[in-house]
Amino acid sequence: MNNEDNLERMLRDSLRHEVARDAFRLEGLEKRVATELSGRVPRGSVWDSLKRIIAPTSRGRAAQLAVVGVTALVFMVLGAFIGNKLSPIGLFGGGRHSIQAAVSASGETSALFVMPAPGAKSVAVVGDFNGWTPTPLSDPNNDGIWTARIPLPPGRYEYAFIVDGHWWGQDPLADGYVHSFGSYNSVRYIGRVGEGA
């Protein structure tokens, strides 16, 4: 027990000695760190502003919560809007087949064809389901997302889009692609088990 006390005292003395030897290094450390950080973080940045908003202030926690809540709400609304607009073309996950191919209450299946083509004058889809005669897509919102829902019985279909007269055979939402006449056709299966309405 005596030996352990001695050992502990020796260690404490040693540490105290070490700290005393390097104490001058700690002088002004806080100021130096602050200066260093201020040099790295751009003044007036968005992050800086956000930190000032979130940091405890005299406005109190209720105000902070309100700011955070409103921000979250804005992001949620924006997310829902963008997700609704873009999920059919696959930029956001979430069961593309359930979006693209639907089954009605009567059991009839259909396919939603979606082609992002901002500025296009006409967009159509051709495939073995329509004898390769163009079925037009529409863009009622003028947001550049052209769509058409076509009733199709379950099966495998090859198709391509025609955008202002140019064939586009690689639909990003297709189940696959095949070579055809030196170009590509997209392939989609309609009526898979598990596809929802």
Next chain:
Amino acid sequence: MTHIRSVAVALIVVAAAAYLALGAVVTPNDVYHALDKIPLTHRSEIVHAFGVGFSLGRLVPDRTLQLVNRLAADKGTTADKEGILLTIAHALEDDLPVTLLIDKTEEGLARNVPLYVILNGSGGTVRILGLVQREKALVAVRDDLLYAKGIFCISRTGQATATSLPRTRFDRIVTEVADVICDYVESGASPLDGHLIYQQVQTRLENLSQLRQPVILPEDAALVLARIKPADLTEVTKKVYGFINKS
């Protein structure tokens, strides 16, 4: 009086609608009349074969009429137009399904592909299969793959052999397997990779058998996949390659 007049008007409208609907139905005769737009030298053979196709349900009048009209309007040569029609007719006479041939012809016409390429394909840097090669693929799949493995079609007399499938089911398998092989050949992949070809056949058949209303019955898919081997598919694919080189 007003009531009677309303009923009369309704009856006239219904009758007119029925007349228009019935008038819109395309018959084989419409197809034969449309053939007159093309000066064919083998018209009787084509009409006979098409008649067989209509009777067996392998040809659908409205789609065939659309094809003939498109061919007639195309700026290609009469020889190529007749070549396309004769290839389809030959396949029908040979008891083959022709959906694949009609579909590829329609696609080629929509893409403005020259008729001689639609018919004969192209063996250049970009490999394109024409109707001639596709018909050979159908024959090879039926004879060298299915028949060779003991999978038959119930004959026209209705007699069934050991493993016989109804014609529509048999036709569908022939069409799908031939289409997979044609897609494989056009992709530029090696005909010697039988395992990859088998994998693609398997994927196609299983996908089609797992739909809400299966296009191919699961038992048919299982039967074919159990009997064919990668090496069998290699032989069939090599045949299709051989026809490309000859054309």
